[in-house]
Amino acid sequence: MLVTGRTATVAPATAAAPPINSAARRVFPVRLWWMTTTFTGLPAPFPQCASREGAVLHSPPCRPTTIAVACVTPSSRCVARWQSRLSRPRARTDTKGPDGCSRYSPQWAPDRHLARAVRPLLRPWAVAVLAPATRGDPMSRRDEGRLAGKVACITGAGSGLGRAMALRFAEEGATIAAQDLRWETADETVKLLDGDGHRAFGGDVSDEGDMVSMFAQIHGAWGRLDVQVNNAGVSRLPGDGFEEMMAGEGSQITLMGYAAFSKMMAIHAGGTFLCTREAVKLMGEGGSVVTLSSIAGLSGWGPVHYSSAKGAVLGFTRAASKELGGRGIRINAIAPGVIDTPMTADVDEAMLAPLVMMTPLGRQGTAEEVADTALFLASSESSFITGQWISPNGGLITI
Numbered sequence: 484m485l486v487t488g489r490t491a492t493v494a495p496a497t498a499a500a501p502p503i504n505s506a507a508r509r510v511f512p513v514r515l516w517w518m519t520t521t522f523t524g525l526p527a528p529f530p531q532c533a534s535r536e537g538a539v540l541h542s543p544p545c546r547p548t549t550i551a552v553a554c555v556t557p558s559s560r561c562v563a564r565w566q567s568r569l570s571r572p573r574a575r576t577d578t579k580g581p582d583g584c585s586r587y588s589p590q591w592a593p594d595r596h597l598a599r600a601v602r603p604l605l606r607p608w609a610v611a612v613l614a615p616a617t618r619g620d621p622m623s624r625r626d627e628g629r630l631a632g633k634v635a636c637i638t639g640a641g642s643g644l645g646r647a648m649a650l651r652f653a654e655e656g657a658t659i660a661a662q663d664l665r666w667e668t669a670d671e672t673v674k675l676l677d678g679d680g681h682r683a684f685g686g687d688v689s690d691e692g693d694m695v696s697m698f699a700q701i702h703g704a705w706g707r708l709d710v711q712v713n714n715a716g717v718s719r720l721p722g723d724g725f726e727e728m729m730a731g732e733g734s735q736i737t738l739m740g741y742a743a744f745s746k747m748m749a750i751h752a753g754g755t756f757l758c759t760r761e762a763v764k765l766m767g768e769g770g771s772v773v774t775l776s777s778i779a780g781l782s783g784w785g786p787v788h789y790s791s792a793k794g795a796v797l798g799f800t801r802a803a804s805k806e807l808g809g810r811g812i813r814i815n816a817i818a819p820g821v822i823d824t825p826m827t828a829d830v831d832e833a834m835l836a837p838l839v840m841m842t843p844l845g846r847q848g849t850a851e852e853v854a855d856t857a858l859f860l861a862s863s864e865s866s867f868i869t870g871q872w873i874s875p876n877g878g879l880i881t882i
């Protein structure tokens with residue numbers, strides 16, 4: 484962006500595009516590229532490099548040397564892509580990549596017929612020779628995962644579900660902004676993550692100043708954000724009448740102070756609003772927001788402040804999906820059942836046991852199971868899902 488006086492002019496996208504690398508084209512002509520990928524049955528290691536009309540071969544990452552190496556002795560990056568794609572079913576209907584290149588163009592139908600014959604010979608070789616070459620290479624994993632190249636912010640990442648999500652997302656190639664009320668716990672999470680470049684942030688999600696400042700730092704560090712998970716939360720607060728209820732003084736609603744009720748709303752609904760508002764400013768055109776509700780918000784099982792706050796998160800998710808859909812930003816909620824985390828470890832066994840007994844799968848869920856749900860919603864695997872909730876609850880709630 485060029486800033487002149489008080490007016491800002493956005494430079495045309497073409498000006499920022501990497502120049503066509505004619506040297507690369509000489510080293511590895513596009514037709515040869517296509518034939519190679521077609522004959523092996525393996526997608527182009529750098530699909531963004533190959534255009535059907537042969538126009539685009541650019542850097543990064545397509546430096547001539549990279550292409551030559553990929554052609555003769557495949558680089559570890561390229562091998563990792565092949566290795567991962569070999570283990571997944573090929574999407575035969577996916578004729579265009581994000582770069583607009585057609586991988587299975589009818590123009591190359593003769594190549595495909597020949598490829599069908601050659602493929603069975605080459606694939607076992609590729610699996611046997613190429614796969615072991617990248618085993619244990621963390622860099623290749625970061626290039627390959629379902630969130631490769633994405634920046635993800637997770638609130639409440641110093642414990643339980645947030646930490647499990649941070650670990651899972653980093654495994655899938657994301658760079659993590661781990662946030663927690665206690666910075667030290669977020670930092671502990673960062674130290675456990677695969678790869679470099681992750682950062683820990685402190686602050687209270689219900690404090691507007693804290694959150695505006697954190698997202699400004701995220702902007703400063705990475706210039707953008709692709710995934711936002713609004714996970715931070717509590718299930719109890721001082722003054723919410725829980726202790727008194729347990730002592731038999733009456734129902735919790737009559738014993739709950741308004742301050743505790745408001746604070747619960749501020750953390751869950753307010754924090755979700757503040758973080759989403761700031762996050763989508765950094766998302767440009769496209770991104771995924773995941774909010775944490777609960778079966779308490781779906782069914783009313785839980786104290787009134789917690790159930791109200793989690794219900795509000797669902798309402799927010801639905802309304803925001805309608806506003807943000809036009810920008811390609813999806814927002815979905817997870818409404819977990821009883822999950823084994825420090826939050827539930829605090830809960831009295833007498834309260835937890837009946838819930839577990841009523842769960843058809845007969846156990847509590849694990850943080851990793853919820854993290855997998857979050858990964859699905861954060862990744863492009865859920866690209867046509869927005870404004871919805873999904874409930875990993877072992878069958879406890881079926882609505």
Ligand SMILES: NC(=O)c1ccc[n+]([C@@H]2O[C@H](COP(=O)([O-])OP(=O)(O)OC[C@H]3O[C@@H](n4cnc5c(N)ncnc54)[C@H](O)[C@@H]3O)[C@@H](O)[C@H]2O)c1
Nearest residue numbers: 639642643644664687688714715716777819821822824826
């Ligand atoms: N564990 C469950 O069974 C369960 C079920 C349904 C929903 N949830 C929801 O999932 C989310 C994560 O729960 P968990 O089980 O991992 O709990 P947890 O207590 O293990 O982790 C919550 C984290 O959020 C942080 N946090 C709390 N208040 C904060 C604030 N104001 N600002 C920033 N960070 C704050 C805490 O420090 C903690 O690290 C919560 O929103 C919770 O309500 C949990």
